[in-house]
Amino acid sequence: MEKSIVFIDLEIGQDNKICDIGAVRGDGAILHTKSVKELREFVAGSKYVCGHNIVRHDLLYLYDVFDYDIMPIDTLLLSPLLFPQKPYHSLVKNDKIVSDDLNNPVNDCKQARTLFYDEINAFNSLDSNLKTIYFGLLGKTKDFNGFFKYLGFNGICVNLEKLIRHEFEGLICANSDVQNYIKMHPIDLAYALALIGTKDPYSISPGWINYEFSMIENILHYLTNKPCNKGCPYCNDKLDIHKALSRIFGFDSFRIYDGEPLQEKAVKAAVEGKSLLAVFPTGGGKSLTFQLPALIAGENSRGLTVVISPLQSLMKDQVDNLINKGITSVATINGLLNPIERANAIERVYNGNAKILYISPEQLRSRTIEKMLLSRNVVRFVIDEAHCFSAWGQDFRVDYLYIGDFIKQLQEKKSNNKTIAVSCFTATAKQKVIADICDYFESKLGLKLEIFATTSTRKNLHYRVLFKESEGDKFNTLRELIIQKNCPTIVYVSRTKDAENLAKKLTASGINALPY
Numbered sequence: 001m002e003k004s005i006v007f008i009d010l011e012i013g014q015d016n017k018i019c020d021i022g023a024v025r026g027d028g029a030i031l032h033t034k035s036v037k038e039l040r041e042f043v044a045g046s047k048y049v050c051g052h053n054i055v056r057h058d059l060l061y062l063y064d065v066f067d068y069d070i071m072p073i074d075t076l077l078l079s080p081l082l083f084p085q086k087p088y089h090s091l092v093k094n095d096k097i098v099s100d101d102l103n104n105p106v107n108d109c110k111q112a113r114t115l116f117y118d119e120i121n122a123f124n125s126l127d128s129n130l131k132t133i134y135f136g137l138l139g140k141t142k143d144f145n146g147f148f149k150y151l152g153f154n155g156i157c158v159n160l161e162k163l164i165r166h167e168f169e170g171l172i173c174a175n176s177d178v179q180n181y182i183k184m185h186p187i188d189l190a191y192a193l194a195l196i197g198t199k200d201p202y203s204i205s206p207g208w209i210n211y212e213f214s215m216i217e218n219i220l221h222y223l224t225n226k227p228c229n230k231g232c233p234y235c236n237d238k239l240d241i242h243k244a245l246s247r248i249f250g251f252d253s254f255r256i257y258d259g260e261p262l263q264e265k266a267v268k269a270a271v272e273g274k275s276l277l278a279v280f281p282t283g284g285g286k287s288l289t290f291q292l293p294a295l296i297a298g299e300n301s302r303g304l305t306v307v308i309s310p311l312q313s314l315m316k317d318q319v320d321n322l323i324n325k326g327i328t329s330v331a332t333i334n335g336l337l338n339p340i341e342r343a344n345a346i347e348r349v350y351n352g353n354a355k356i357l358y359i360s361p362e363q364l365r366s367r368t369i370e371k372m373l374l375s376r377n378v379v380r381f382v383i384d385e386a387h388c389f390s391a392w393g394q395d396f397r398v399d400y401l402y403i404g405d406f407i408k409q410l411q412e413k414k415s416n417n418k419t420i421a422v423s424c425f426t427a428t429a430k431q432k433v434i435a436d437i438c439d440y441f442e443s444k445l446g447l448k449l450e451i452f453a454t455t456s457t458r459k460n461l462h463y464r465v466l467f468k469e470s471e472g473d474k475f476n477t478l479r480e481l482i483i484q485k486n487c488p489t490i491v492y493v494s495r496t497k498d499a500e501n502l503a504k505k506l507t508a509s510g511i512n513a514l515p516y
Contacts (some may be wrong), residue, residue, distance in 0.1 A: 004026065004045075004046055004047040004048060005025070005026040005046060005047070005048040005049070005050055005073075005150065006023055006024070006025045006026065006042070006043045006046040006048070006049055006050070007023065007024045007025075007026075007049075007050050007051055007109040007110075007112050007113045007116070008021070008022065008023045008039070008043070008049060008050075008051050008054065008058060008062075008105075008109060009021075009022045009023075009051055009052070009058065009105040009106075009108040009109045009112065010022075010057075010058045010061060010062075010105060011103060011105055012061065018034070018036065018061055019034065020032075020034055020103070020105050021033050021034060021035070021036070021038075021039050021105060022104070022105025022106035022107070022108060022109045023039060023042050023043065023106075023109060024106065024109040024110055024113060025042070025043075025046070029042070030106060031106075032105070032106045036062070036065060039062075039065060040065045043065070043066065043070075046070060047070060047071060048070065048071050048072075048073055048146055048149075048150050049066060049070055049071070049072055049073070050072070050073040050074075050075065050112060050113070050116055051074065051075070051109070051112050052074070052075045052076050052096075052097040052108065052111075052112045052115070053074065053076040053095060054072055054073075054074050054075075054076075055072050055074045055077065055142075055143060056074075056212075059072060071145065071146030071149055071150070072142075072146050073116065073146040073147050073150060074143065075097070075112050075115045075116050075119060076092075076095060076097075077143050077144065078116075078119045078144075078147060079092045079115070079119065080191055080194065080195075080205060080206060080209050081134065081190060081191060081194050082119045082122040082123055082194075083119075083122060084191075084194040084195050084197070084198050084203060084205075085198035085200050085203045086200060086202060086203045086352075089115065089118065091111055091114060091115045091118075092115065094206055094207070094208060095206065095208040097111050097112060097115065098111065099111055119147075120151065123151070123153075128155075129163060129166070129167045130167060130197070131153065131155055132155035132156075132157050132163060133157075133160065133163055133164055133167060133190075133193065134190055135148055135153060135154070135155040135157075136155065136157045136160040136163075136182075137160070137182065137186040137187070137189055137190040138186065138187060138190055139153075139154075139155070141186065141187060143187065144187075160182055161178050161179045161182060164178055164182075164193070165178060168193060168196060168197070170233060170234060171196050171197070171199070171224075171234070172196060172223040172224055172234060173222070173223060173224070173226065173227075173228050173232055173234050173235055174228070174232035174233065174234060174235075175228040175229075175230050175232055175235075176222050176223050176226075176228070177222070178223075181215075181219055185213075185215045185219065187213055188213045188214075188215035188216045188219055189219055191205060191209060191213060191216050192216050192219040192220050192223060195220070195302065196220070196223065196224060201298060201299040201300075201302060201329075201355075202329075202351075202352050202353055203302070203352065204302045204351075204352035204376070204377070205302070205377075206375075207350075207374065207375030207376070210375070210377065210414075211374070211414075214414060214415050214416035215416055217301075217377045217414075217416055217418060218416055218417070218418050220301040220302065220303075220377065221273075221301050221303075221379070221418070224238070224300040224301045225239070225273075225296070225297050225300040225301040225303065225379070226272075226273060227239045227271065227272060238296075238299075238300055239271060239296065239300070241264070241267050241268055241271055241292065241293075241296075244292060244295070244296050245267075245292060248292065248295055248327070249288060249292070249325065250325075251288075254267065254285075255284065255285040255288075257280070257281075257284065257454035258454060260454070262278070262280070262452045262453075262454055263280075263284075263285050263288070263289050265452055266278045266289050266423075266452040267288075267289055267292050267293055269450055269452070270289075270290065270293035270380070270421070270423055271293050271296060273421055274421065274450050275421045275422045275423065275441065275447040275448070275449050275450070276422075276423050276424070276449055276450045276451070276452060277386065277423075277424040277425075277426075277434065277437055277438060277449040277450070277451050277452070277453075278423070278424070278425050278426075278451075278452045278453070279426055279427070279428070279434065279451070279452070279453035279454065280425065280427065280452075280454060281427055281454065282427045282461075284427075284454070286384075286425045286427075287318055287321075289423075289425070290305070290307065290380075290382040290423050290425065291318075291322065291356065293305075293380070293423075294307075294355060294356045294379075294380065294382070295327065295329070295355055295356070297355075297379045297380070298329060298355025298356070299355075301377060301379065302352060302377055303355070303377050303378070303379030303380070304349065304354065304355060304356075304357060304373075304376040304377060304378050304379065305355065305356050305357070305378075305379060305380045305381075305382060306357050306359065306373065306378060306380070306381050306382065307356060307357065307358045307359070307381075307382040307384060308359060308360070308361050308364075308381065308382065308383050308384065308400075308403060309358060309359075309360065309384040309385060310360060310361065310384075310385050310388055310397055310400075311385065312334045312335065312336050312360065313516060314384070315332045315334055315358040315360075316332065316334075316336065318358065319331075319332050319358060322356075328353075329353060329354055329355040329356065330354060330355070330356040330357075330358070331345045331348045331349055331353075331354040331356070331357050331358070332345060332357070332358035332359070333345050333346065333357065333358070333359050333363055333369070334358070334359065334360055334363070335360070346368065346372055349372050349373075349376060350372060350375060350376075352376075360399075361388075361397065361399035361400050361402065361403060362399050364399075364402060364403065364406040365402065370406075370409075370410070373410060374410065374413055374414070378410065378420055379420065379421065380420065380421045380422065380423060381403070381407055381420060381421075381422050381423075382422075382423045382424075382425070383400070383403060383422065383423070383424045383425070384425050385425070385426060386400075386424035386425055386426040386437050387426040387427075387428040387430075387433050387437070388400045389401065389433075389436055389437050389440050390432065390433040390436035390437065401440075404440060404441060404444030404445055405444065407420055407422070407444075407445060408444060408445060419445075419446075419447075421447075422441055422445070422447055422449070424437055424441075424449065434451065434453070437449070438451070475502075475505065478491065479506065479509055479511065482506075482511055483511070491513075496515070499515040499516065500515040502515070503515040
């Protein structure tokens with residue numbers, strides 16, 4: 001058997017031609033050459049050819065080297081299947097094999113050989129049902145047939161759907177259409193099941209595999225994050241919003257607005273995958289309304305929810321509040337971060353540690369951000385301060401008008417026919433503003449937003465307008481108010497420079513103040 005397998009690796013030059021070749025046979029023989037002819041002689045008689053990313057890379061340059069009946073085995077394709085849980089295999093990083101000697105194809109062959117035998121050991125350690133499931137899904141596919149042939153494994157299964165439902169009972173919806181995925185997308189289903197089987201919400205599929213097998217994200221959604229109409233043990237537990245509210249935030253009930261459970265209804269709509277617009281008063285619990293569905297999706301389908309906010313201070317406040325509650329699966333990327341903090345936040349998104357990402361709308365124009373989001377299973381965009389879409393709103397932001405275009409481009413590049421849901425939040429209840437928001441998303445993305453609106457206001461807020469003629473009168477009145485109240489005070493002005501000047505002036509007058 002050892003003589004019948006050969007491990008190969010190619011180096012391709014800028015002219016898209018082979019510039020270096022490495023090969024290692026199972027019996028230990030080594031070849032390092034630039035000659036395709038020598039490679040052909042070296043591999044003669046081998047039944048299996050193995051390498052890392054060999055199917056979609058190396059073999060494309062070697063179609064006339066191997067006998068037609070030689071069987072490929074790709075360690076790259078096997079790795080997410082057999083090492084789906086963190087920490088992943090140490091020899092694999094993204095879609096590359098880890099090597100201490102760069103551009104040395106012989107060394108890469110040896111690393112691929114080590115990885116291959118580790119993958120064999122990992123497969124042999126699986127329980128018999130899971131082995132049979134993987135064979136039933138993958139055994140006849142060109143990408144995996146060679147692996148099972150090499151092992152001599154032939155797991156006969158009369159009813160594969162029944163076996164999958166039994167093996168993953170309590171981990172997937174009992175009413176999901178497993179049979180359809182078996183028939184139409186067996187490889188994608190196998191990868192999804194491997195991830196689900198880890199029971200680890202922080203283990204995710206690598207970005208390259210989500211791109212190569214684009215239905216993985218859809219299957220994860222329908223198996224783990226879409227409540228079934230009939231109700232089943234899985235959905236009644238993992239998708240129950242009341243249980244999640246208590247478990248994650250420690251609350252027994254949702255907030256009521258004027259006797260109506262709008263917060264609960266909005267959360268339920270989000271968990272059901274609907275797009276929505278919530279008009280809640282400032283301080284009315286809107287953060288929890290999108291954070292709870294985001295954390296549920298993060299646990300179940302390893303989904304990432306992107307929260308777009310125009311206010312850096314608001315982002316920081318919400319992130320800090322979550323962390324103070326012990327919820328660390330959140331990150332923010334904004335202009336306040338230094339390069340190291342920004343790099344750390346990006347890495348946390350890439351590696352699956354972040355389930356909620358806060359960014360400003362300007363960040364969507366960054367290629368780095370786009371590449372990062374393409375690597376993750378983005379399940380929803382949350383737009384905070386959504387009145388910034390409307391020219392009728394006093395806080396109209398041009399960058400908000402790019403959000404729909406970005407989401408559309410992201411969906412197209414994902415090419416998995418998955419519609420990314422949207423949740424919009426605002427405290428502004430003007431009908432024209434609401435209409436503008438709804439019209440925008442229907443025209444850009446074909447989304448109809450379900451509206452959850454309350455007319456109630458915060459009863460602990462009181463407003464008064466004080467008219468003053470001069471800047472001097474304004475400052476003196478402001479200073480008197482601050483001294484009278486003698487408590488921490490936030491003063492809002494329209495420009496950064498105004499904030500800096502006012503802070504200096506207050507400090508000079510005996511009141512400690514800082515600009516932000």
